[in-house]
Amino acid sequence: MKNSDFRIQVKAFYAFLLVCISLLVLLSIVILLYNSNPDIFYSKKEIDTKDYIEVSKDDNYDKIENGIHIRTGFKEGEGLMETVNNCTNCHSAQLVIQNRMNKERWEETIHWMQETQNLWDLGDNEAIIINYLVTNYPPVKKGRRTILSTVEWYNLEDE
Ligand code: HEC
Numbered sequence: 001m002k003n004s005d006f007r008i009q010v011k012a013f014y015a016f017l018l019v020c021i022s023l024l025v026l027l028s029i030v031i032l033l034y035n036s037n038p039d040i041f042y043s044k045k046e047i048d049t050k051d052y053i054e055v056s057k058d059d060n061y062d063k064i065e066n067g068i069h070i071r072t073g074f075k076e077g078e079g080l081m082e083t084v085n086n087c088t089n090c091h092s093a094q095l096v097i098q099n100r101m102n103k104e105r106w107e108e109t110i111h112w113m114q115e116t117q118n119l120w121d122l123g124d125n126e127a128i129i130i131n132y133l134v135t136n137y138p139p140v141k142k143g144r145r146t147i148l149s150t151v152e153w154y155n156l157e158d159e
Pocket of ligand 1: 083086087088089090091095096099109110113117118119120129
């Protein structure tokens with residue numbers, strides 16, 4: 001009696017051990033597979049987004065035509081991309097283009113945005129951007145009306 005009990009116990013133990021070992025083997029296969037290819041458990045959809053990004057790159061996101069950066073409307077020039085990357089995130093480029101200022105007023109405007117509108121520190125790019133703006137969008141002088149030059153004056157005659 002006792003002998004057969006012992007045998008049953010040993011068999012049960014072996015069965016248990018076998019299950020444990022097969023689970024371990026299975027787990028290591030899964031880990032090995034994952035290590036060799038981390039994407040193996042993801043669906044194909046996620047791989048598709050990569051294709052999408054590549055297509056838009058081919059499409060030339062920062063295309064320049066006739067000296068105009070198509071996406072923003074900025075003129076081509078030194079410092080264009082620094083300006084595009086830092087000045088079109090919160091408002092359109094049009095707001096920048098409309099405002100023609102000299103160097104000092106651009107500095108003031110940028111510092112005003114930094115103090116009140118969460119504009120980040122531009123570092124070395126600040127000088128590059130201001131130089132781009134002053135070069136390509138200089139202030140237009142619109143002071144007093146110019147003197148009339150082509151008027152034909154007539155004499156008032158007494159009656
Ligand atoms: C963090 C957001 C942010 C960034 C980035 C930013 N601005 Fe602004 N800017 C604003 C806000 C907000 C206003 C106010 C908009 C309004 O009045 O409708 C503004 C207004 C302006 C104005 C109009 C100022 C006025 O007196 O009416 C100009 C010009 C301007 N920005 C230029 C720039 C330039 C140049 C850059 C790049 C250096 C830039 N902005 C980057 C947030 C930003």
